[in-house]
Amino acid sequence: MSRSRLPPTLIAGAAISAGFVVAALLSLVWTPYDVTAFDIGHRLQGPSAAHWLGLDHFGRDVASMILLGARNALSVSLVAVLLGAGIGVPLGLLAAARRGWTDELLMRGSDVVFAFPALILAILITAVLGPGAINAVIAIGVFNVPVFARLTRGSALSLWTRDYVLAARAAGKGAARISLEHITPGLASTLIVQATLQFSLGVIAEAGLSYVGLGAQPPAASWGKMLADAQTLAAFSPLQAVFPGLAIVITVLGLNLLGDGLRDRLDPHLTEDG
């Protein structure tokens, strides 16, 4: 494989993902308009030179709302991935190092989590904890844990049979130290690829939760909430439903292209169901 030329899909994915991150960061310091000021009189205006994507049902600038929505999507999915990896990776390392009962327990435990209908469990979690961005993170993050745990375990098991690991064991290093010093670096590329894909799943999941009113609470902007607001207006102001939907599709598309591209590049042997 030639390392000199990057495939165009990877470049496109990286560009879109970078755009997403920049939009989210930009919204921290600047948006084209102030979305806390409602302008009911000019509600539902179409796109114009002043407002590129028009105004929403409260007369807020849609482009600004989408930028703020990017921040929400980014933070919720990113923290959910970090939460999933933060708990899942150590569990996977532990299972691979200990084998036996620990391993069996982890695998069966992740079977149980996987057996739950994700959205319904998320709804229950928000019923217990109340709606909001932080609880959406927890609801999404819970399902990331077994994904990372299983992936880590699978890859770590094969790394444990490598010569350099055997050498380290012979040198008297403990299982914890080997996991940290020799196994984890070998997992990095696999984990980065998976993190990108879970990240894109998180964006869709966050939009779904916000759509049913369980995600970020107003005045925080969220793409799913924008879609829910737009739905009843769809018959006479269809653009309201189009822009936030497109924002989700483009972001998820970009992250998936990035993830697939990285997978091809970093680890050609990984299969779809990793």
Place this chain on the structure above:
Amino acid sequence: MSFRSLLGLAAACLLALAPTARAAPRDTVTVALQLEPPNLDPTSGAAVATDEVVYGTVFEGLVRLDAQGAIKPLLATWWEISPDGLTYTFHLRGGVRFQDGTPFDAGIVKFSLERAIAPASTNVQKQALSVIRQVEVVDPRTVRLQLASPDSDLLYTLTWGDSVMVSPRSAGSLATAPVGTGPFRFTGWRRGDTVSLARNDGYWGQPAKLRTVRFKFIADPAAAFAAIKTHEVDAFLDYPAPESLAQLRADPALEVVTASSEGEVILAINQRTGPLADVRVRRALQHALDRRAIIDGAMYGYGTPIGSHFPPQNAAYVDLTGLYPHDIAKAKALLAQAGYPNGLDLTLKLPPPNYARRSGEIVAAQLAQAGVRVKIENLEWAQWLDQVYGRHAFDLTIVSHAEPMDYAIYDKADYYFGYHSEAFHGLMQALKGATDEGQRTAILGQIQRRIAEDAVNGFLFQFPRLGVFDARLKDFWVNSPTQIIDLHAASFEGPRGTETIIDAKSGSAGAILGGVLALAVVGGLALLAARFGAVWLGGRAVVMALTLLTASVVVFAIIQVVPGDPAAYMLGLNASPEAIANLRHQMGLEGPTAQRYLAWLLGMLHGDLGVSYTYQTPVAALVGERIGVSLPLALLAMALSIVVGAPIGALAAARRGKAADTVVMGLTQVGVAIPNFWFAVLLVMVFSISLRWVSAGGFPGWEAGLGPALGALALPALALAAPQAAIIARVTRSALIDTLAEDYMRTARAKGLTARRALWRHGLPNALIPLLTILGLQFPFLLAGGVIIENVFFLPGLGRLVLQAVTQRDLIVVQGVVMLLVFAVVATNFLVDVAYVLVDPRLRKRRG
């Protein structure tokens, strides 16, 4: 078979699913309401929706209110009141029979009223009716009530749905099978979707003109718009989407009626402690509010501004909307005076209806201008009842107070907003002693002024009653003073139609399906035991059982910590703690946790999932009904995704690296990225509202025939299938590419097979393994993943059942459905494992 012919086949299937236009039935009316009644017994529970559906249709009382609010005879033809006001003698109508054949007489009146005031009664008006000391049968057509004290409101109390006449033969089962003396009889209830009534041909009075009445329950504003616009429903009595009323007004086939209701929408302020106990802070909030902007923004202009807790249509109304003009500088000044020059932080907890959520966003933005930073929290009703109403854990909330003339709530210091004023109490005492109308009006004016000057709450607007009707519908009672929907005289203009209406028979489809499934499972297990040996099967069974057991513990544990009390939710705002405790006991919510868990687990083992708190029917039956929608939907979506996805993947694999591959794979990347609920909304916009090819939602039931039923599932299945098809295409492609590189494929080609034949003969079977894995993952997702899709299309499926059960705290239903879905996952995994072995000869040897 070529790719093209497969595509053609898929298109043909889709076309076959599109139902033909059907003639509008002229003696069947479909009335939409936002809320489904939890049960159909108007004599227990506080649900307004119960009265709306069965009171005046199925049930009748002794007297009724007419459209002007005057008391009129009904089952009593006339009555006398003794001069001391302690004895009421009712003379009853003759020849009246209940729908179950029981004749109506004085004994029935005695039975009905005594039942309502009995110690174990859960009647919401028990307290008001308890003024009746004794019910005496004088003769079969005459009954005498002895009162403990004079009560000028007694006749009004008797016009409520809680005071209807019930037959001793059917009184025990009114919740699920209501029987009364009214012009319609109950024929069926498809839970989550429709209650059906048919004309009562044995009615004592003028028979109803309509033959069938169907109540449909649609709370979602978008679904409501689609349903009324496409004439899926003929009347929407509490239309939830003011934003689309302008569109509906422009439609000559529809009539829009707006009126004022008795409901005041208020920004309630918890003034017990903290900054909000200071009247200056509360006045500052008033100055920060701009009512016109709230009404325009949240209600699209529908609604009348109010300045106090009083309906503008009342004769005693005083206009106080000018008391606190919108003035940010004044608001800031008042806050500074009160010691908050830098503003303050408050929480605003909002219940689910759109009026509250939208007003809340605008109120938060308006208060922010004055330096009041508001944190919004959206709550479900159960959470709202618990936190705001029950525990007073809030600063601000927005809610509509729908009860007429309810200013007395300002005289209760323990009421949720916590207002206490001796001056106001004095006014209330004076009102009780008022003798003439002029004096009364004057005191009512002072009451309004007192509340407004104390800035108790932010008074936003009088809630509008928005009705949308088919223009041909006549004599429909719209502006009623009670929760009655009078359909007695209603009819359609024009000739009678011929469409036959099939009454919903609940559960039969589900039961048959269940039987078939059970047989298939038993047969399959026997086959597997014979093939792979009992040891393998036993091992798998133990793992499955352990997974299910762990899952049941997790589910039960989560359910235990869900805040909100189902009993409190069911009995509503005015229930006494004693009644709630009674109901909790009846529901089996008391007792040690471990014991309740074991009881639930043991019940599940013989298929008993318990009894739904709200619907009061077995959970298993409810689930059976819903599976009849969700399972076919999941199967249809899966079939669609395979039929579309697999050939596309095969095509891409065969043309690997060529233009077709790039284009198709690009499209699948987009397909994977599309959220299915967004796709669903787009589908409804195009196919239901614009093209009118398929109904916008709802489910007619399998009894209505295969065509209409599949037609109702077509769009939802398409929405669910689209992203799945993209995934399947990708998996098929990569699996085929992997197998194409295998040695046996090269051998097949060397043998002289064409590339295409080699692919179909040898490649595809081997590529099935990853495909099966994906299908195994997808099926349970489709079964439950329809939650949002089912909401978009208001399909009565499992997902919507569980969502509704969570919000109503019908936790036993939640437990049951979640366990069922977990079981579906575990069973699917097992089947996939078995399929692996069957498909892949290498695995077969290893296992054997």
